[in-house]
Amino acid sequence: MTARTTVGDGVNELEAALADDRAFESWHRRTLPPVYAYLLSRCGGDVTLAEDLTQETFIAAIDRRTRFDGRSDTITWLCGIARHKLADHFRSLERDERRRMRIEIRQVEVGSGERERIGPEDRTLIAETLRSLPASQRAVLVFVVLDDLPVAEAARLLGRSRGATESLLFRARESFRRAYAGEVEP
Amino acid sequence: MNSSHSLTTEQVDAILRRLDVASAPDPAFVVSSHSALASRVRAVRARDAGWFGRLYRGSGLALVPTTLNRSTARSLRLIALVALLVLALMVGLVIAGALNRPTIGGNGVLIVSVKGQLEAVDPLTGSGRSILPAGVKAESVTRSPDGQLATYWVNGGSESHLFAVDVDGSDRRELASGMSLTWNSSNDAWSSDSRFLASEVTLDGVARILVVDVTSGLAGPVTPPEVVAHNPLWSPDDAWIAFTPEAKVGRGLSVIRADGTGMHDIGGNLHGLDVAGPDTWSPDGEWIYFNAGDAAGSHVFRANVPGRFNQQLTANGLDAYATASSPDGTRVAFMVDAGYGFDLWIANSDGTAAHRILETAGLGGWSADGQFILVRWKPPDNALGGLGTVRPDGTDLKILIPYDPSCRDRWDQTCELGFGWGQARP
Numbered sequence: 064m065t066a067r068t069t070v071g072d073g074v075n076e077l078e079a080a081l082a083d084d085r086a087f088e089s090w091h092r093r094t095l096p097p098v099y100a101y102l103l104s105r106c107g108g109d110v111t112l113a114e115d116l117t118q119e120t121f122i123a124a125i126d127r128r129t130r131f132d133g134r135s136d137t138i139t140w141l142c143g144i145a146r147h148k149l150a151d152h153f154r155s156l157e158r159d160e161r162r163r164m165r166i167e168i169r170q171v172e173v174g175s176g177e178r179e180r181i182g183p184e185d186r187t188l189i190a191e192t193l194r195s196l197p198a199s200q201r202a203v204l205v206f207v208v209l210d211d212l213p214v215a216e217a218a219r220l221l222g223r224s225r226g227a228t229e230s231l232l233f234r235a236r237e238s239f240r241r242a243y244a245g246e247v248e249p
Numbered sequence: 250m251n252s253s254h255s256l257t258t259e260q261v262d263a264i265l266r267r268l269d270v271a272s273a274p275d276p277a278f279v280v281s282s283h284s285a286l287a288s289r290v291r292a293v294r295a296r297d298a299g300w301f302g303r304l305y306r307g308s309g310l311a312l313v314p315t316t317l318n319r320s321t322a323r324s325l326r327l328i329a330l331v332a333l334l335v336l337a338l339m340v341g342l343v344i345a346g347a348l349n350r351p352t353i354g355g356n357g358v359l360i361v362s363v364k365g366q367l368e369a370v371d372p373l374t375g376s377g378r379s380i381l382p383a384g385v386k387a388e389s390v391t392r393s394p395d396g397q398l399a400t401y402w403v404n405g406g407s408e409s410h411l412f413a414v415d416v417d418g419s420d421r422r423e424l425a426s427g428m429s430l431t432w433n434s435s436n437d438a439w440s441s442d443s444r445f446l447a448s449e450v451t452l453d454g455v456a457r458i459l460v461v462d463v464t465s466g467l468a469g470p471v472t473p474p475e476v477v478a479h480n481p482l483w484s485p486d487d488a489w490i491a492f493t494p495e496a497k498v499g500r501g502l503s504v505i506r507a508d509g510t511g512m513h514d515i516g517g518n519l520h521g522l523d524v525a526g527p528d529t530w531s532p533d534g535e536w537i538y539f540n541a542g543d544a545a546g547s548h549v550f551r552a553n554v555p556g557r558f559n560q561q562l563t564a565n566g567l568d569a570y571a572t573a574s575s576p577d578g579t580r581v582a583f584m585v586d587a588g589y590g591f592d593l594w595i596a597n598s599d600g601t602a603a604h605r606i607l608e609t610a611g612l613g614g615w616s617a618d619g620q621f622i623l624v625r626w627k628p629p630d631n632a633l634g635g636l637g638t639v640r641p642d643g644t645d646l647k648i649l650i651p652y653d654p655s656c657r658d659r660w661d662q663t664c665e666l667g668f669g670w671g672q673a674r675p
Contacts, residue, residue, distance in 0.1 A: 081290055081293060081294060081297075082294065084287065084290075084291075087286075087287065087290050088283060088287070091279075091282070091283050091286065092279065092283075095274060095279055095282060096271075096273055096274055097271075099272070099273075099274040099278075100270075100271050100272045100273075100274075103272050104268045104269050104270065104272070105268075108268075110275070114274070114275075114278050114282075114510070115506075115510050115511050117274070117278075117282065118282050118285065118286075118508060118510050119506075121282065121286055122286065122289065122508060125286065125289055125290060125293055126293075128293070155555070158555070159555060159556075185267075186267055186268060186270070189264055189265065189267055189268055190268060193265070193268070204265060208261075208262045208265045208266065209265060209266060209268065209269055236258055236261050236262075239261055239265070240256050240261055243256070243261075243264070
C-alpha cells in the first residue's frame with residue numbers, strides 16, 4: 064500500500080522538527096542530502112557554492128517556516144527555495160559579468176574523441192562545460208532542462224520576458240553545443 | 250567538424266540531464282551546517298513562544314490548520330484579518346497620540362557613557378538622564394537603530410560582560426552570558442533590524458567576531474578560530490559582516506555571512522597598506538568605506554563589495570582617517586590629521602569636492618536623518634570642548650556633553666567612555 068500524503072502532513076513535520084533539538088537534527092540529516100544534491104548538480108559540481116546555497120536554503124526555510132502550507136512534502140518545498148537561491152546566484156553572476164564587460168564563452172579543454180559515447184565518468188566534463196557558459200545561459204539550461212520547468216516559469220525566476228527567455232534558451236543550447244565540441248567562439 | 254557540433258536539441262538536453270545524479274554532502278559540512286542552524290532554530294523557537302509568535306500562529310494566517318476544511322480555514326483567515334485591521338487601527342491611534350507629544354527629534358536619544366554612567370541624552374536640548382544604577386561602569390556604548398535598546402560592556406578582571414538595557418532604563422539583562430571572553434575595544438555594530446549585535450572579542454586567545462542575538466541573549470563566533478578578526482560591520486541587508494582579518498602580511502578587508510559561511514576578501518590590492526577597519530557601508534550595499542595606511546600616513550578608501558576592488562578617495566597630501574558614509578550614501582565624512590589635531594572634512598561619496606568643515610574635531614558618525622554629524626570638538630585655544638553635533642556644512646555647532654576639567658588628562662579631554670546614536674561610526 065502506498066503511503067498517502069495529505070495537506071498539512073508536511074506542516075506538522077516541519078513544526079515537529081523545529082520544536083525540539085533532536086527532532087531538528089534528525090530532520091536536518093534527512094533533508095539536507097537531497098537539497099545539496101539538487102544544488103550540486105546545478106552548480107556545475109562546485110562543492111563550495113553548493114554548500115553555501117544549501118545553507119542559505121535552510122536559513123531561508125527556517126525564516127519562512129510559516130509560509131509553508133504543506134501542499135508538497137518538505138523536500139520539494141526546500142528544493143523550491145533552493146531554486147530561488149540558485150536564481151539569485153545566477154542573477155548576481157550575470158550582474159558581475161555585465162560589470163566586467165567580458166561576457167564570453169570560454170573554450171573548455173577537451174580531448175579528441177567521439178562525444179556520442181558519453182558515460183557517467185564524463186559528468187565532470189559536462190559540468191565544466193556548463194560552468195563555462197555565461198550565467199544567464201547556465202541558469203536557463205538548469206531551470207528548463209534539468210528542472211523541467213515551463214519556459215514561462217523559468218522566465219519569472221530569471222526576471223525576463225517569456226520571449227527573451229526562449230531566445231536565451233536557444234542561444235544557451237547553441238553555446239553548450241559549441242563549448243562541448245571544443246570550438247572557439249567567433 | 251566535430252561530430253558533437255551536430256548534436257540535436259534532444260541530445261544536448263539528454264547530456265545535461267546526466268548531471269542530475271545523487272551526490273552525498275561532505276559529513277563535515279552536514280555537522281557545521283547543523284550547528285550553525287541549531288542556534289537559529291532555538292532563537293526562532295523562543296520567538297514563536299513569545300506573545301507575538303503565539304498571536305501570529307494562532308491567527309490562522311500562518312498555517313492552514315490541518316484538521317479544518319478549506320472553507321472553514323478561509324473563514325478563520327477572514328476573522329483574523331478583521332481582527333488585525335482593528336488592531337492596526339488601534340496602534341495607529343496610539344502612534345498618532347504619541348506624535349502629538351513633544352518629541353526628542355527623529356534621530357532618537359543619544360546614549361553616552363560619562364565617567365562610566367550611562368545616560369540617555371536629548372540631542373536637541375542636551376538634557377540627559379541616567380539609565381543605570383550608580384556604580385556600574387559602562388564602556389563601549391551603542392544604541393540600536395530602532396532607538397529602543399542600549400548595550401554596553403563592563404570590564405573587570407580578565408573577563409568582559411555585555412549588557413543590554415531599554416533606553417528608559419528598564420529590562421537590564423546580560424547578553425552572551427556564560428561565555429568567557431574579553432571585549433577588544435572595537436566599536437560594536439548593530440544589524441539594521443536591531444536584532445543582532447556584532448562585536449570583536451577575544452575567545453580562547455584569538456580575536457574573533459561574535460554575533461549576539463539581543464532577543465534571546467544567545468551568541469556565537471562567526472569567524473573561524475584560525476582567523477584573527479577585528480572591527481565588525483553589518484551590511485545594509487544584514488546578510489554579511491565586514492571585518493579586518495589580520496595576517497603576517499598585514500590587515501585586509503573581508504566579508505563573511507552572518508552564519509559563518511562565504512568568507513572572502515573584498516579589499517582588492519592596497520599595495521601593502523594596512524586596513525584600519527571597515528567604517529561604514531553604503532546604503533545600497535555596493536561600497537565599504539575605510540582608511541588604510543602605513544608609517545608614512547593614511548588615506549580614505551572605498552572597496553567595491555561585488556567587484557572586489559578599491560578606490561582611493563583622498564589625495565596623497567592628506568593624512569586621512571575614520572570615514573563615515575552619510576545615511577543616503579551621497580557624502581562621506583572623515584578626519585584629517587592637521588598636525589595640531591584632527592580636522593573634520595566632508596566629500597562626495599566618490600571623494601570629489603573634499604573640504605574641511607570644522608577644525609579640531611573628531612568624527613562620531615552621522616545622525617539617522619543625515620542632518621547632523623556627531624563630533625568630539627576641542628577648541629583651538631585649548632579651552633574645554635565637548636561631544637556635540639554640527640551640520641554637514643560646518644554650521645550650527647552645538648555642544649551636548651561639555652568636557653569635564655577633571656578629565657583633561659585623557660587624550661581627547663573627555664569624560665565620555667563611548668556613545669551610540671544608532672548609526673555605524675568609525
